[in-house]
Amino acid sequence: MTPALTALLCLGLSLGPRTRVQAGPFPKPTLWAEPGSVISWGSPVTIWCQGSLEAQEYQLDKEGSPEPLDRNNPLEPKNKARFSIPSMTQHHAGRYRCHYYSSAGWSEPSDPLELVTTGFYNKPTLSALPSPVVASGGNMTLRCGSQKGYHHFVLMKEGEHQLPRTLDSQQLHSGGFQALFPVGPVTPSHRWRFTCYYYYTNTPRVWSHPSDPLEILPSGVSRKPSLLTLQGPVLAPGQSLTLQCGSDVGYDRFVLYKEGERDFLQRPGQQPQAGLSQANFTLGPVSPSHGGQYRCYGAHNLSSEWSAPSDPLNILMAGQIYDTVSLSAQPGPTVASGENVTLLCQSRGYFDTFLLTKEGAAHPPLRLRSMYGAHKYQAEFPMSPVTSAHAGTYRCYGSYSSNPHLLSFPSEPLELMVSGHSGGSSLPPTGPPSTPASHAKDYTVENLIRMGMAGLVLVFLGILLFEAQHSQRNPQDAAGR
Secondary structure (H helix, E strand, O other): OOHHHHHHHHHHHHOHHHOOOOOOOOOOOEEEEEOOOEEEOOOOEEEEEEOOOOOOEEEEEEOOOOOOOEEEOOEOOOOEEEEEEOOOOOOOOEEEEEEEEEOOEEOOOOOOEEEEEEOOOOOOEEEEEOOOEEEOOOOEEEEEEEOOOOOEEEEEEOOOOOOOEEEEOEEOOOOOEEEEEEEOOOOOOOOEEEEEEEEOOOOOOEOOOOOOOEEEEEEOOOOOOEEEEOOOOEEOOOOOOEEEEEEOOOOOEEEEEEOOOOOEEEEEOEOOOOOOEEEEEEOOOOOHHHOEEEEEEEEOOOOOOEOOOOOOEEEEEEEEEOOOOEEEEEOOOEEEEOOOEEEEEEEOOOOOEEEEEEOOOOOOOEEEEOEEEOOEEEEEEEEOOOOHHHOEEEEEEEEEOOEEEEEEOOOOOEEEEEEEEOOOOOOOOOOOOOOHHHOOOOOOHHHHHHHHHHHHHHHHHHHHHHHHHHHHHHHHHHHHO
């Protein structure tokens, strides 16, 4: 090829759409990049141009470059050519087209390929509003944000070949910047996994590091699993914590989600016995950040839709507030079955909420708003009528409604003891069944005391009766003498 012809060809190609290269009878080629068109800095990328079996040469052009970027002979069977970039930099970012040459002349240019390089600025944050869990078919908003004033944010969905979505940044009153991307309707037909970037207007193909990936979980209406803790809902820092999600539906996998978090944990389902499935989520040793409300979901391997959420489970962290609390029982820690008792939680320091826990209880702690009086904050937990089920060890904690999952140190334990049956109680017996030899008697401590007092009274009455009778006989004895 003569220098003059080469110069003319380069001039025609560099002018792009303003001067069309003479088109031959063959269709325009196809241009794509592997592993993709968004490449991290320093990574290799391969650009492919596919044309015709009649092609003799392929040419790659970059917009803004006065000369062709590269020319390559076709690979067998001559319908495509490969162009390699061993290490991606900002200089390789841009818009590319390719052509091929045959005996009939040069083909039309391919559609443009936008090649982007990433990793030049700190990564933004990506979160879901109000949470990454959404009902199947629902809508949500993804927030991409940064503390610096970058001009544009880009949202990309994993596995999607459409152009990424771009929005101008908006400044917040707090000084940060963000863009809000509406997403939906969310369906379980495929995986919903996103990342976001940002860039400046003057360098639109030089992007930041990607945000951490964010996955959206579409939940359905299949039966909810159950969620329980193997250690109890109140923990101290450093303790282990295992949450167990289970169901009799036979789910193959489970996820655990904590309210307010941007992500969730996923575990395969285990089958401890036929018809049951479960997964254990070990979170310990725990720290104050583990306090919060948790839910879990189940799914089958052949479905992308998750079940309805479990009932919420609150995990509370003790020892996070240093004001002390005390626990007492009124009228006292020993009470007869069927009578009334009130557990009183108090503190001189301010708490707007008090919680009462019972050792070994399956139900969540009781929670009451505090009242102020006699220079103390307090809450009264009435228990009436008392049964043997109320017996046990109790503790109370203080907390603030602004952060209800962080608690004070516990009060000293209070042992509540429930004795026999009070006379007016109509409750059924709660103790062990009586034996035939003692079915007519109730040998509780209280009744033994009552029996002892009755015996003393009888002895005292007997002495009085004896003295009265003796005084009546004394005059007769005196007269006889």
